[in-house]
Every structure is written in structure tokens, then in C-alpha cells.
Amino acid sequence: VQPRAKGAGVPEEEKNMNVILYMAMTANGYIAKKNDDTTFVSSKEWKSFCAMIRKVGNMVVGSRTYEIMRKGVELQKFHSIPVVVVTHRASFSLASSHHCIAKSPKDALAILRKRNMKEALIAGGGTLNASCMKEGLVDEMYLDIEPVLFGEGINLFSGKKFEADLKLLGIKKLSKNELQFHYRVMKKKK
Ligand SMILES: NC(=O)c1ccc[n+]([C@@H]2O[C@H](COP(=O)([O-])OP(=O)(O)OC[C@H]3O[C@@H](n4cnc5c(N)ncnc54)[C@H](OP(=O)(O)O)[C@@H]3O)[C@@H](O)[C@H]2O)c1
Secondary structure (H helix, E strand, O other), X not given: OOOOOOOOOOOHHHOOOEEEEEEEEEOOOEEXXXXXXXXXXXXXXXXXXXXXXXXXXOEEEEHXXXXXXXXXXXXXXXXXXXXXXXXXXXXXXXXXXXXXXXXXXXXXXXXXXHOOOOEEEEOOOHHHHXXXXXOOOOOEEEXXXXXXOOOOOEEOOOOOOOOOEEEEEEEEEEEOOEEEEEEEEEXXXX
């Protein structure tokens, strides 16, 4: 009997994949100001985020985040890694041939599974994050807490109602002033 290739015959959506959400936020849970300003994020945090992208080897973002990154210099660093942009739009202007679009978070993960990725990195913004949590797709979460507050802004999660229990897996000091919380998202029984 020929051994079955690992994963052969298993539907794409059932193949195991570790899904990580990684975000920088203020101490009161904002990921950007209302005008999309994220200059509160330190270079140390950015380095930590980039190291995670290199480790995971891909990134899933909402269309607004992609468009904002595209206007700046951030996307240049990620030209050769698979970036999946989640959008309802049928066509979307992409910055690299390694980037593609997906019509839902689940589709984005299916695309990465097809490319034999064992992990996926969800990288914002708040609308995409909330969709992923609502659909129970996230396994782990890294939250880098910047020592900043502002009264209003874009929330870590926005636009969807959900609840989740977390298990603290670790705390790391990124710098004298910055902490990283690493959580496991406990799956709720449906
Ligand atoms: N601090 C950080 O670490 C960090 C990281 C990333 C982003 N940010 C900030 O977050 C802000 C952007 O967040 P945001 O909430 O406004 O936008 P977003 O989540 O980046 O993008 C929202 C868009 O993504 C698409 N989308 C999201 N969920 C979807 C779903 N379930 N199905 C299909 N399409 C879906 C839709 O695109 P269409 O409208 O095209 O259909 C939606 O309008 C920016 O200010 C950015 O700088 C901060």
C-alpha cells in the first residue's frame, strides 16, 4: 500500500493551520488614531512584527490596512512574501505579484493552506481582526502594548460582536517601556 501524502484527500478547510493575530496597540486598546496615524508604534515594535512576518512567511490584511501600507514604505519590505488582502471587491490594485485578494478571512486562510503554509499571520486592521475572531479563526494573539493613550481611535476589534476567553502564554519586555502579551485563544464550544 502506497503511503498517503501528508494532507492528501483532506479538504483544504480541514488542514491544520496555526493562525496568529499580531498587533501593536495603545494601553487602552487603539491600533491607530482616527486619521490612521500609527506613529506611536516604536521602531522596536516594528522590528518585532517584521521578525514574526519572516518566521510565519505570510500576512493577511484588510483592504484599508493594505492601502495605507501601500502609500507608505511598509509594503516594500513585504514585496516577496505572500500577502493576502481581504476585500469584497472583485478587483483590487496590488503592489506585487506575490500578493493576492480573498473575499473573506476563511478564503484567505484557504489560499495560504493551498500554498502549504503551516501558519498564517493576521495583521489588522480592526475590522478584519473582528471578523477573524467572530469566525473563530484565531489560535494565538500577540499584543504589543505601547506606553501611549488617546481618547479615541481605531479599536483593536471593530464592527462585530464576539466573546473569547484567553490563556496567557507569555509576557515579554520589548523595551523599558513596552510589553508584549502572548495569548492562546480558547475555542468556544458551538
Ligand atoms: N497598530 C497596528 O498594529 C496596526 C496594524 C494594522 C492596521 N492598523 C491600522 O488599522 C486601521 C485600519 O483598520 P480598519 O478596521 O479601518 O480597516 P481594515 O480592517 O484594515 O480593512 C477593512 C476592509 O477589509 C475588508 N474586510 C474586512 N473584513 C472582511 C470580511 N470579513 N470579508 C470581506 N472583506 C473584509 C473590507 O474591504 P472592502 O471595503 O474593500 O470590501 C473592509 O472595508 C488603519 O489606521 C491602520 O493603520 C494598525
